[in-house]
Amino acid sequence: MRAEDNELLTRVGPGTPMGNLMREYWFPIIKSEEVSTDGSPLRFRLLGEDLLAFRDSDGNVGIIEPYCPHRRAELFYGRNEECGIRCVYHGWKFDVNGNCVDMPSEPEETNFKHKVKIKSYAAKEKIGMIWVYMGDKSPLPELPDFDSMRLPEDKLSIRIALRECNYLQALEGDIDTAHLGFLHLGSVGASNFDKKSGENYLSQNKAPKYKVKNTQSGTMYGAYRDAEDDTYYWRVARFCMPCWTMPPGGNLLDHIIVRAWIPIDDHNSMFVSLSQKGGKPLDNLKGGAKLKGIGMGLNYEENPGSGFLDRWKLKETRANDYMIDREEQRTETYTGVKGIHLQDQMITESMGSVSDRTGEHLGTSDQMITMTRRRLINAANELAKDGSVPSGANNPNIFHLIRSGGMIINRELNWEDEVQVRKDTAVWPQGADV
Numbered sequence: 198m199r200a201e202d203n204e205l206l207t208r209v210g211p212g213t214p215m216g217n218l219m220r221e222y223w224f225p226i227i228k229s230e231e232v233s234t235d236g237s238p239l240r241f242r243l244l245g246e247d248l249l250a251f252r253d254s255d256g257n258v259g260i261i262e263p264y265c266p267h268r269r270a271e272l273f274y275g276r277n278e279e280c281g282i283r284c285v286y287h288g289w290k291f292d293v294n295g296n297c298v299d300m301p302s303e304p305e306e307t308n309f310k311h312k313v314k315i316k317s318y319a320a321k322e323k324i325g326m327i328w329v330y331m332g333d334k335s336p337l338p339e340l341p342d343f344d345s346m347r348l349p350e351d352k353l354s355i356r357i358a359l360r361e362c363n364y365l366q367a368l369e370g371d372i373d374t375a376h377l378g379f380l381h382l383g384s385v386g387a388s389n390f391d392k393k394s395g396e397n398y399l400s401q402n403k404a405p406k407y408k409v410k411n412t413q414s415g416t417m418y419g420a421y422r423d424a425e426d427d428t429y430y431w432r433v434a435r436f437c438m439p440c441w442t443m444p445p446g447g448n449l450l451d452h453i454i455v456r457a458w459i460p461i462d463d464h465n466s467m468f469v470s471l472s473q474k475g476g477k478p479l480d481n482l483k484g485g486a487k488l489k490g491i492g493m494g495l496n497y498e499e500n501p502g503s504g505f506l507d508r509w510k511l512k513e514t515r516a517n518d519y520m521i522d523r524e525e526q527r528t529e530t531y532t533g534v535k536g537i538h539l540q541d542q543m544i545t546e547s548m549g550s551v552s553d554r555t556g557e558h559l560g561t562s563d564q565m566i567t568m569t570r571r572r573l574i575n576a577a578n579e580l581a582k583d584g585s586v587p588s589g590a591n592n593p594n595i596f597h598l599i600r601s602g603g604m605i606i607n608r609e610l611n612w613e614d615e616v617q618v619r620k621d622t623a624v625w626p627q628g629a630d631v
């Protein structure tokens with residue numbers, strides 16, 4: 198990859214081409230419960246901008262620039278009271294839309310308060326998450342319509358974790374099916390799975406063939422390998438604009454999951470997974486056996502602090518080598534690192550906070566990654582050139598009935614037809630909003 202392309206893909210701050218592309222979309226960056234009515238404000242960062250979130254007396258969420266426009270004191274230390282946040286330096290007060298609603302340090306007749314505004318961004322709440330939009334479109338675009346967002350509350354699992362590297366290399370781990378048999382299942386043999394299961398075929402053949410394809414919502418791959426004499430086992434996964442993935446575990450028709458790799462800044466991203474509860478990445482383990490090293494749990498740092506990058510930090514980090522157990526690696530598991538998420542975390546963070554892609558050597562198993570990069574580069578360039586609105590930014594329903602997963606189908610059948618989930622074939626849990 199050319200150095201310029203790597204720059205274009207990975208830089209997300211204000212005014213950058215990829216930053217502008219990202220600013221066409223909404224991001225679920227805060228859990229609703231992280232800010233309470235008249236409670237403490239919350240520092241966070243998104244697309245390279247430091248921000249402050251607070252919930253006012255009416256329950257509305259404000260997303261504002263964190264520094265007071267008077268003399269730049271930090272509003273984090275302010276009082277969240279009576280429908281606004283008040284800077285404790287000289288008492289200026291701002292509402293959720295950034296209007297200055299009180300300026301007790303100036304004489305009433307100056308009218309100065311009507312001339313001062315603090316930068317604010319739009320927020321919406323859905324599925325227990327606060328979604329933030331940092332673009333300038335008016336009216337506001339709609340939220341994306343992923344199937345996960347139609348799950349009833351009691352069936353939706355939300356998992357969040359900070360990843361200390363650029364969003365793209367984190368995301369690329371999700372659309373790289375080749376690593377599953379090594380990083381996660383390197384020490385798991387076919388004998389651990391039921392004989393006619395996809396995972397069994399997968400563990401027998403670690404070099405599948407691939408098809409990749411641009412779609413309306415992003416990109417998609419199908420990795421296929423022999424199943425029985427007349428069937429293939431296909432694993433289909435997707436990338437959805439601009440930073441979402443759908444991994445291939447589970448069965449295509451009832452697998453409801455989407456994972457965001459939200460760019461926090463150039464060097465950090467936030468993983469937010471929205472999935473149907475109870476789904477496991479590896480079904481069909483014999484007798485429901487639990488295999489060491491492939492759990493899904495996350496351990497959070499107990500005293501993470503309140504800084505812009507302190508939310509949803511894990512206990513295992515690069516600083517403690519992800520608590521790798523070398524003895525276990527020698528004798529029991531492939532990596533010695535506990536849990537699928539953490540194994541991915543270790544590997545993607547190990548590339549450096551922004552991977553230098555000029556030093557890569559891509560093979561056939563990397564076609565999906567190449568196509569996805571190209572898709573993002575083209576979308577950013579087209580937006581910069583003539584303002585072309587990227588996929589899904591103003592037609593969020595293109596994400597509806599888009600799913601990923603495994604399927605064992607007759608060798609004669611066309612995989613692209615078989616991955617189309619229709620209204621009458623999609624499987625939903627009870628209570629879903631369909």
Ligand code: FES
Nearest residue numbers: 265267268284287
């Ligand atoms: S710095 Fe905030 S009111 Fe003066």
Ligand SMILES: [Fe+2]
Nearest residue numbers: 370376381541
């Ligand atoms: Fe992985």
